[in-house]
Each structure stands twice: as C-alpha cells, then as structure tokens.
Amino acid sequence: MIDRSARIYVAGHRGLVGSALVRRLEQEGASDVLTRTRAELDLTDARAVDAFFADERPRYVFLAAAKVGGIHANRSLPADFIGENLRIQCNVLEAAQRYGVDKLLFLGSSCIYPKHAPQPMREEHLLTGPLEPTNQPYAVAKIAGMVMCESMNRQHGTNFIAAMPTNLYGPGDNFDLESGHVLAALIRRFHEAKEQGSPTVELWGTGSPRREFLHVDDLAEACLFLMDHFDATTDRHFLNVGTGTDLTIRELAETVRDIVGYTGAIAWNADMPDGTPRKLLDVSGLADLGWRARIPLSEGIRATYEWYQRNHP
Numbered sequence: 001m002i003d004r005s006a007r008i009y010v011a012g013h014r015g016l017v018g019s020a021l022v023r024r025l026e027q028e029g030a031s032d033v034l035t036r037t038r039a040e041l042d043l044t045d046a047r048a049v050d051a052f053f054a055d056e057r058p059r060y061v062f063l064a065a066a067k068v069g070g071i072h073a074n075r076s077l078p079a080d081f082i083g084e085n086l087r088i089q090c091n092v093l094e095a096a097q098r099y100g101v102d103k104l105l106f107l108g109s110s111c112i113y114p115k116h117a118p119q120p121m122r123e124e125h126l127l128t129g130p131l132e133p134t135n136q137p138y139a140v141a142k143i144a145g146m147v148m149c150e151s152m153n154r155q156h157g158t159n160f161i162a163a164m165p166t167n168l169y170g171p172g173d174n175f176d177l178e179s180g181h182v183l184a185a186l187i188r189r190f191h192e193a194k195e196q197g198s199p200t201v202e203l204w205g206t207g208s209p210r211r212e213f214l215h216v217d218d219l220a221e222a223c224l225f226l227m228d229h230f231d232a233t234t235d236r237h238f239l240n241v242g243t244g245t246d247l248t249i250r251e252l253a254e255t256v257r258d259i260v261g262y263t264g265a266i267a268w269n270a271d272m273p274d275g276t277p278r279k280l281l282d283v284s285g286l287a288d289l290g291w292r293a294r295i296p297l298s299e300g301i302r303a304t305y306e307w308y309q310r311n312h313p
Helices: 016-027 046-056 071-076 078-098 133-156 182-196 216-229 249-260 284-289 297-311
Strands: 008-011 060-063 103-107 160-165 167-169 200-204 213-215 238-241 265-269
Touching: 008 016, 016 167, 016 216, 046 078, 060 078, 060 216, 071 078, 071 133, 078 103, 078 133, 078 160, 103 133, 103 216, 133 160, 160 216, 167 182, 167 216, 167 297, 182 200, 182 249, 182 297, 200 249, 213 216, 213 297, 216 238, 216 284, 238 284, 249 265, 249 297
Parallel strands: 008 060, 060 103, 103 160, 160 238, 167 213, 200 265
Antiparallel strands: none
C-alpha cells in the first residue's frame, strides 16, 4: 500500500486521466498531492523538470501527462505526437530515478499493440507485429516509455510500473471535433445536431470496427490499485486495464444518439478510415490481482453527457 499521506505528484492533472487521479486520491485521503499546470511546469523542458523534482521531492508519481488526440489529430500532427511525448516521458522518468522516487506509474495506451494482434490482446502480444499506421508515432512513443520504465528497473532498481488502458471517456474529456476521441466527439456531434435540428449526422468510416470503452473513474481506481498491489519485481512491468467487453462503433453511435436524444439519421462516410478493425484487451492479469471495472457503459455515457451539458453550455 502506498502511503496516502506522502507527497504524490500527478503529472497532467488537468487532463482526462490526471483529473480523475486527483479526484480518486482525494477520495482516498491523500493529503499532499502535487500538481502543476503547463504554464507552471513545461514537462518538455528537461531543466525545469529536474528543478521541480529537486525542490519538491515527490515520493510517488503518476505520469498521466501526454499529447493525445483522435485519428484526425494523429494523422495531421505525427511529428508533434512522437516528439512531445518522448520528451515528456524521458524528462519525468529520468528525474524520478535521479531523485529517488519510491514508485511511479506510467500511463500508456492500448494502441501499443499490433494492428492485427490476436483478440483479446494480451500483454505478451506487444511488439509482435506492425502498428496501426494512423497512430504509429503516438504508439511508438508510448512503447518507448514502457521500455524505458523496464530499463530503469533493470539498471537502477527502480519500481516503475505501467498501465495500458483501453479507450477512455468521462468528465474532463476533450470534446473538440478535430482532436477529441471518438466517444466524446460523438456526444458533441449528436448534441449539436439536436440543438440545431439537423436531419443527419455524418460519421467517419463504416461503423464496423469494434472498440472497448472504460470510464476514466474506473481507470483512476485501477491505477491506485496497481500502485498498491503490483510491483516491477514481478515477471511483468505493465498490465492492461479495461472492461474485457467491446461493441461496434455503429452500436456505440446509436447508444450515444439515444442518450443525447437526437432523432435524426446517421450517415456513414466509408471513404474515411476505420482504423484498427478490433481492439479488445485481455484483462485477466488485473482480474487475477482482484480488480474489475464497475461502471456500465450506458450509465457512464449518460453521466458524461450530463457533465458536458453543465460544462459546455
């Protein structure tokens, strides 16, 4: 069990995952949670990161800071996605090792697995085939972060672990239509179509790919669970985090449409890319430790839509 009264640094606390981690830590009685905005601490600046760790000396670190986005953003800004994420990871991991952090959790992504990996995807499927081209730069950066955690553990005796979450959603998500992920973008598209009385909503692809979705509050709970019960001294240094169930993008869109209350039609633009045909995580490793997701998808989408309405009038 990590000490909730110790100094805990959450990198990326304004993001979807980071904000959920701060909420969870506060619920569990953490009394010394460190956060910094990008204006206060640019994690791509190695000197600034070193100075921060030298001054603050956190005992535990959650590395949730990253440049993230959907298919459009990944296709448009590939150099930004690989470069910025590599710099953030290297700076934080090296400083954490240099200043004696007791334990660190690195947040990865299910896109690290090969495009045609066996389903459901197990941890040992990593690096067994080519990646999905549309998000390869981001995936390569995340793989590098995981390998760096493992390398730090082997060379320096650190306790750096990693969690590989599936597709996320929830309060604090990015609802931008250009850079947001699929579920948040669907909520906004159907909401605006309802408000404007649009007869049709056009969506990319065929709707046939299958995806798994995890509420970010479930992920935050899982991250604290891993910090308490999973060590780099085991055979694995990372574990998948998901629900173990999936659905088609078409089924997801219809679910979001119904929850939002949009009554128009959906038009699928098959000229646009679908991405990976299926991404379902094998979560037996985490289940064997004693943790499973709790929030049903429809309930989570409904709560996320209510949050969106309150915060994006």
